[in-house]
Structures are given as structure tokens and as C-alpha cells.
Amino acid sequence: MKLWSQYFIPTLKESPADAEIASHKLLVRAGLVRKLSGGLYTYMPLGQRVMRKITQICREEMDRAGGIELWMPHLHPAENWQNGPRWAATREIMFRADTAGNGKRLSSEPEFVLGPTHEEVITPLIKAELNSYRDLPKNFYQIATKFRNEIRPRYGLMRAREFVMMDAYSFDADEQGAIKSYECMKAAYVAFFKRLGVLAIPVEADTGVMGGDYSHEFMVPAEIGDDDIIYDESSGYAANREKATSGLVPKDLADAAPCGAIEEFATPGVTTINALSKDPYNVAPDAQFKTLVYIGDGKPFLVILRGSDELEEAKLGSLGFGVVRPATLEEIVPLLGAKPGSLGAVRGSIKGEGALAGVFADQAIRLIGNGVTGANRDGFHLRNVNVTRDLAITKFGDYRRVRAGEPCPISGQPLKSRRGIEVGHVFVLGTKYSEKFNAVYTDDAKQSHLMVMGCYGIGISRTMQAIIEQSHDGDGIIWPWNTAPFQVIVTCLDQQDSAAMEMARKLATAAESAGADVLIDDREERPGVKFKDADLIGIPLRLTVGGRGLKEGVIEMKWRTAKDVQKIPVAEAETLIAAAVREAAAKA
């Protein structure tokens, strides 16, 4: 039980100027956080209470799923990362942590870094500590601070430079075991988000720089989310757009027969799909081959798409390169012999064909059959280009960005799309890290094997904000029962009146005994201020005690989500309140 007058909840009437979205504004207005600097926030007492609740629920669900809690350093020797598989790719988002002294000891390479995640710490640890198949499987987790020098911190806690994350790492004897661990964690996530009272949907996801075999993200649907979820309710298909596929290309599609010899034709000044689709050429975008040039680990390669399609860059990850980027004009011209706008991948027309690391064609170009592409000669295109006969394709794959409205790969129904906030992620990592750090175990036949790993993350601080984004109205936050900083607020309107205060304490005690965290608003404020603040900070159940009600022999009970106020007789108040608290807790 806390008295507001002796606690610290600095609420604001006005939204801070630097907050754009509802949840960010409310975080600040309700006194949950204060900004120190871009992407750095202090959790104020109320915010810290919510963080503690989310953390505790997370801990309980991880423990239930067989997780073993530990705590690793936040300061990592850079060596661990240099020895790992992704130093080049991740160092850009890592903070270096050297002496803040006069620079004498500052070397060009960092000595220490602040941990953005912990694979590079736990894998060497496990290598040293676990050696036998008898030790496996194991799943370790921690709930702690992570540091990422995000390219662009955004929306308060949504993408911060310092944030709280639950990170877990599973170690299994084989792939099958790893998948089992993965499924177990996925189920634990579902249970966790359900207990929080937040809707978080698991969707198929790209593995990104983490590497690994397959993964799901947990998404809180929200307009302001950074990710597009492609889904179909009828089949249950749901995937991050980066990973999504569609049933656009029928599985049994036959290769189109050639329709004549390739002809070159002049297209002076035409360098875009759009221009070629207009008079006098009139080649529809979905009859054009689009040729893109990329550099993977220093080697150039081509990607062919339909003119009407967009490349989904994340899908290039499946090609196995470490670092992938678009080629520059200076790289393209000597390689293909023409500038972008006149590029093509017709066999024999590519000047530097031998230098290519491959020509990767999106499946959907098979729908074109015979089409138009650049001649690798500025101002010229080729027509009657046949996919199978003419294009120098190394491999077909799925590289295009799926759009809403395309058929679901499972049901064939039109796919829908919505935005989401990624609050959790589960991966099967495979042996990427165990190989690099030589984390092996001995089996019952004395054979050595690499451990198969999984890794799992939940953005705890981001989840706090995602809950607010999902659950608020014009008056403020609407906390779900289990994450509310206090579940019950007793608003005493006559704090000077000892009878009223005594009643307030009695009700608070009743609610507390029934299992609720209770805040008593005993401030010297007018009733309007107290009601507004109670709504703003989003306490699920409000009990109002005032001289006027007491004279009638009633106190008032109001749910944050309800419009109506229930008047309950003083004599029954304690019982009814306890029952209401128990019921709410049971439902949550």
C-alpha cells in the first residue's frame, strides 16, 4: 500500500514536445519514464514497478519452461566478439567501452564493448562447462540491460540505446533437440504474453545477422510498428514481410516455350520500368525483366525480378553472403557494359560474366516466359527474351517482396498486411556459434559433436511500451491487470476528514489482502485532478471515498474500462472489493 502524497508519480498535463506517438506521450505524461538523452531513459518509480511485474512474469514462465537463470557481464572483452562469427557485421551497433581518461591508453581497436546480446559470452562459457551428452539439453537465461548504438533510436523505449531484454540460449545435442527446445520456448512466449494481457502474434521471420535456420517473431499489432506482417486468418499463415512468400507462382507452372529470336531495339533515354511501359514501347512492367547488381562479400552478383516486383533485400540472406550491399555505378558499368536502366542478364551479353558470383532469379519471372530486358548497351533493350533459353540463371529462388492481395501460400486466399511491433524473437541458431567457439560435447560412443544452439529474446522495456500502445484511450493508459503498477487506486476526496481516510485505508487493506497492489490518492488536490490522474496512469480499479458518499453510506467502484460507477454500501464494501479483486486476478 502506497500513499500518493509520499510516493513519486510526476504526471504531466501536456505531452512532451519530442514525443510523437501515443504510447511515448503516455509513458512520459503518466510519469513512468524521463529522458536522459536520445534513446536513454530513467524508469521512474511507477515505470519501474511495471518493469518489475513484466520481469517477474517473464522469469516465472522461463523457469516453468525449464530455463535456468544466470547473470552475465554487460562489459565484454572485445576479444570475445573478434573471435565470434559476426564481429564485422555487429561492431557498427556496439558501444566501445574504454577508459574515459586522457586518451593515452586509447587504442584504435576497442578493448571492451558493451554487450548488445550474449552469444559471444555464453558459448565460450558453455564450451568450458558442459562436455558430456549427459549435460544436455540446457537452456540459460538472464533478464538484463542491453546496449546497442542504434542507428536511429526512436519512439521512446521502442528502440532505445539501452534497454532491458530477456535473453536465453539453449544447447542441445542435435538438431531435433534444438527444435524441441525452440518449440518449448515458443510456447513459453505465448504463455508469457497471454499473462501480460497483450496480444502478441507469432509470425515466421527472417534470421538477420543472428544467423541460424529458422525463427519466429512475436508481434504486437500496431500502426506505428516497424514491421509488416503478412497474414491470412483462414489458414493461420503469418510471416514478417521480409520472410513472407505467396502462392503467386503455381507449383506446377510449365516453362514457357520461346516465341521467336531475340531482337534488339533502340530505347533512347529510357532508363526506368515505367518509361518502357509507356508509348511507344508499351511493355507492361510484369513483362519486363529487372536486373539488379549487388555485391556479396566483395563479389558481384545479379538478381532478376519482374519489372513490377520489388526486391526484398532480407531474402538475399539465403544466398549465404556475410555482408551484402547494392553495387555502385562505378562497379556496374565495367561489369555489365551499361548503366542501370539498360541492364540485362541474357547469356553472352554480360561483359564480366566470369566475375559474377551468380545470377539469382526470382521464381516469379517464370510467369513472364518471354519478355523484355536491357541489352547491356545504353539505350537498347532486347525483346523475345525467354527465361529458360536466354537468361544466364544460376539459381531460382524467392527474392521478391510479397504484397497484400496475393494468394496465401497455404489457402490461396488473398493475403492481408498490417503493421506490428516486434517484442520477442525465437531462433534455432544451429552450430554457427558452437563451431566458432568449438563448443563440443562427447556422446555415449565417445564421439565429439558440436552443440546445436537456439537463442531467444524478449524486449522487456519495449513490451511495456507496446502494452500502452495497444491499450490506451483518450484519457490515458489502460493497464491490463497483471502489468498494472497498482491494480487498485483508492481515491480519497476528503483526505482531511479522518473518517474518510480511515475508510480509504480499510478498503485498501481489503483489496491488498485479496492480492492487489494498492495506491491511495491522499493528495491535497481537487477531485477532478485525482480522477484525471487515476485515468492517466491507468489503474484498472478505482474506489472513490468521499464525504458525500459516506453520508449516503456508499463508496464507489469504477473499472478503468467501464463507463459506469457502481455504488456499493459501506457495510459490504470490503467483501465486494475483495471479491472483485479476486475475480479480476482470476480472469487475467
Place this chain on the structure above:
RNA sequence: CGGGGCGUAGCUUAGCCUGGUAGAGCGCCUGGUUUGGGACCAGGAGGUCGGGAGUUCGAAUCUCUCCGCCCCGACCA
């Protein structure tokens, strides 16, 4: 890192274009009247106008520069 915007009291901001005594609301302090959905009256404290340089008799205002913050793109829990 590229593009755009902003920086004036603890918070929200006006003033800047067209240079001439820094203004309001909220919050805070004092006194009074109030008291069921962000009260009212009177008085008060609080500002190196983000930092530096320049132009000018004179700069919050014009110029340059640095810094910080926010938004849009690629990245992430």
C-alpha cells in the same frame, strides 16, 4: 550515414519573416475564496533565448559554425 524539422523559465510555447526594454499558459512559492472530472482572484520567484564566432550603434531575431533533439529511409528486442 543521407533528407527534412526544431532548440526561448521545470513543462507547453509566442516573438524571428521586417534587428530596438524577452511575453503567455501550465507547474512552483505566499495569501485568500473554493472543493465530485485538470478551479478562481491577488501577489511572487524563475531566462547566459543550445554553445561559439561574425555582421551591426544595437542580435532571441540576420550570417557562419559546432552541439543536441525529433521525424522519414536501411538495422533491431
